[in-house]
Amino acid sequence: xSQKEPAGVSEAAIAVHWQEEAYYHPSTExxxxxxxxxxSIYERFSLDxxxxxxxxxxxxxxxxxxxxxxxxxxxxxxxxxFVGGKLNASYNCVDRHLGEHKNKAALxxxxxxxxxxxxxxxxxxxxxxxxxxxxxxxxFAGVKAxxxxxxxxxxxxxxxxxxxxxxxxxxxxSVVFGGFSGKACGERISDSGSKVLVTxxxxxxxxxxxxxxxxxxxxxxxxxxxxxxxxxxxxxxxYPGKYSSxxxxxxxxxxxxxxxxxxxxxxxxxPVSVPAEAxxxxxYTSGTTGRPKGVQHGTGGxxxxxxxxxxxxxxxxxNDVYWCMADIGWITGHSYIVYGPLALAxxxxxxxxxxxxxxxxRPWRIAEQLDVNIFHTAPTTVRMLRKAGxxxxxxxxxxxxxxxxxxxxxxxxxxxxxxxxxxKGEAAIVDTYWQTETGGFVFTTMPAxxxxxPGSAGPAMVGIHPVIxxxxxxxxxxxxxxxxxxxxxxxxxxxxxxxxxxxxxxxSTYFAKYNKNPNSTDWRDWPYFPGDAAVQAADGYFxxxxxxxxxxxxxxxxxxxxEIESACLLVKEVAEAAVVPVNDEVKGKxxxxxxxxxPGYDASDSIKKAVMQAIDDNIGKxxxxxxxxxxxxxxxxxxxxxxxRVLSAISNGTDVGDVTTLANPQVVDEVRGLVQG
Ligand code: WT7
Numbered sequence: 001x002s003q004k005e006p007a008g009v010s011e012a013a014i015a016v017h018w019q020e021e022a023y024y025h026p027s028t029e030x031x032x033x034x035x036x037x038x039x040s041i042y043e044r045f046s047l048d049x050x051x052x053x054x055x056x057x058x059x060x061x062x063x064x065x066x067x068x069x070x071x072x073x074x075x076x077x078x079x080x081x082f083v084g085g086k087l088n089a090s091y092n093c094v095d096r097h098l099g100e101h102k103n104k105a106a107l108x109x110x111x112x113x114x115x116x117x118x119x120x121x122x123x124x125x126x127x128x129x130x131x132x133x134x135x136x137x138x139x140f141a142g143v144k145a146x147x148x149x150x151x152x153x154x155x156x157x158x159x160x161x162x163x164x165x166x167x168x169x170x171x172x173x174s175v176v177f178g179g180f181s182g183k184a185c186g187e188r189i190s191d192s193g194s195k196v197l198v199t200x201x202x203x204x205x206x207x208x209x210x211x212x213x214x215x216x217x218x219x220x221x222x223x224x225x226x227x228x229x230x231x232x233x234x235x236x237x238x239y240p241g242k243y244s245s246x247x248x249x250x251x252x253x254x255x256x257x258x259x260x261x262x263x264x265x266x267x268x269x270x271p272v273s274v275p276a277e278a279x280x281x282x283x284y285t286s287g288t289t290g291r292p293k294g295v296q297h298g299t300g301g302x303x304x305x306x307x308x309x310x311x312x313x314x315x316x317x318x319n320d321v322y323w324c325m326a327d328i329g330w331i332t333g334h335s336y337i338v339y340g341p342l343a344l345a346x347x348x349x350x351x352x353x354x355x356x357x358x359x360x361x362r363p364w365r366i367a368e369q370l371d372v373n374i375f376h377t378a379p380t381t382v383r384m385l386r387k388a389g390x391x392x393x394x395x396x397x398x399x400x401x402x403x404x405x406x407x408x409x410x411x412x413x414x415x416x417x418x419x420x421x422x423x424k425g426e427a428a429i430v431d432t433y434w435q436t437e438t439g440g441f442v443f444t445t446m447p448a449x450x451x452x453x454p455g456s457a458g459p460a461m462v463g464i465h466p467v468i469x470x471x472x473x474x475x476x477x478x479x480x481x482x483x484x485x486x487x488x489x490x491x492x493x494x495x496x497x498x499x500x501x502x503x504x505x506x507x508s509t510y511f512a513k514y515n516k517n518p519n520s521t522d523w524r525d526w527p528y529f530p531g532d533a534a535v536q537a538a539d540g541y542f543x544x545x546x547x548x549x550x551x552x553x554x555x556x557x558x559x560x561x562x563e564i565e566s567a568c569l570l571v572k573e574v575a576e577a578a579v580v581p582v583n584d585e586v587k588g589k590x591x592x593x594x595x596x597x598x599p600g601y602d603a604s605d606s607i608k609k610a611v612m613q614a615i616d617d618n619i620g621k622x623x624x625x626x627x628x629x630x631x632x633x634x635x636x637x638x639x640x641x642x643x644x645r646v647l648s649a650i651s652n653g654t655d656v657g658d659v660t661t662l663a664n665p666q667v668v669d670e671v672r673g674l675v676q677g
Contacts, residue, residue, distance in 0.1 A: 030428050077506070089299055102123050103124065104345070106125075150188055154178040160328065173281045178329055180620040183218060191292075211245050301439075325363065375403045382410065419454075442461050443459070510528055556588070592651040594629050627675075
């Protein structure tokens, strides 16, 4: 159901007319126990103390060899952090906790079927499993430091086990969201040059055991067509000892992990000590072109950043039961289900299923049973739960001290439901703005230090020095009420190192717009541009207004319009395709698709179905459009450019503005008639 709000070229319109809200303040109980109550941290992390201030973050980790240089800018904007240092991420997330916490749950797995028991994996048990998987990857699959391993798995504990096993070997994992298609996975295998794919036979979603392994066959085929051979496919079983896919393993290529790992019973693998700047993982994300880019994160900088932000912003202590209801296949899950919480010896909950299955009380039953006290989710989920079960939270006896929202702007009235109903008025909320590229939170309130303001992400994180620029690079002052392009003046340890295999794209995507001198090795010349518009209130709080590029944020997931359009063009009848964002009450935005056909073809339901199928096959179900409209022609400028702005206005039921200068203004009424009836 779409809300009739404007959604133009940028998402700015949805947020500018939100009122500035009054502050909410955390309870004295929360403040009394908070990890960060020292206001002077902002001074310690001022630009005067840059970059040495980041030592405070790095010192939360165990280093095999301490570093000598905090920041090396000689290849700016590809920076090196904590140079000279050596460490291992799996050691920091597992081994170092064995002394004090070996019998404490590291992970608690909650399967979707409610009659399946939960599984608590202690740090000792995690240590054993990570070692055995590392031994298998190394000895059986030939994985060594620097190799890439693609992992296409659902939300099961074997996923972090596999990631940490890669990290133990110094190998670079590339996790592909389980809901992505085999084709999307194959393109990522190819781009990263992975020789090994780790997958699972099946998983539960909305009450059904979904077959997953067949996607691996497609992925391997797609990668092979692009010249990259995945030599081994390693398949975890959803039910150990039982194969739950109807697609048989391919002889000589596919191996059941649960069988092979028996050979590695009791094996231990020394964690490989890697340089701080060794890549830890790749995470592919959408941008303005059709090809997703491999965001590369380094070991020392990334781990220090996620550990510190988990500690200070999420207020994680080792005794907390922390539940982030995101998918590990996205950056939120990497940073705030796996690396940050485990580096802090917390208990991190992994939930396989859908929050509203079998009903909207499920999350609160889980919270009650596990006594979760820190909760983390996205506005889209909050909206969904509010719609499906507004009174459910009150029926369950759980108490959160802290809640996070992430991934999209949260409407003030949704924030208030989250605060009063989900949080029962007891929990501090942080609205965290960040992205795949930033590695961790870059804007948020520090929960015990600053009040919460519904609809605002808050000020910048400590050590993040923001600025809003207009199109010409002039600074826009706080409190002016004028929106502009959000930038960060300085580098920080959690930021991406580069785009895998494409330094040029790294520079052009994030820096070219406001770079002062392309040859400079001074970080001051390289403001980072995340691609979002924002407005800063007089109190210094930022409201994020959304993307200014061709990215649509669907339910907190980034989709490139070009990617979706490319998929549509694979349908043989389709001549042109245009994708526009439509406001959606629950998902924030959903794509609407307009296609025109090649001469000689007539509009039909089967073509619409083929378009839907092409999107499922090439990207995944998450990119499914709300509608596919077959139009006789696209509204175009005289130079032939498709006017997506006009289509977007039609989809959202708003004013199309002046269309008289179009090459074919008559098409506008025709399209409007088709869409709005
Ligand atoms: C894009 C990044 C953040 C991890 C999950 C998504 C939007 C993110 C917020 C927020 C308003 C937000 C931005 C950003 N976004 N957080 N708190 N308020 N917008 O990571 O897939 O890389 O997407 O999500 O547009 O650029 P991602």
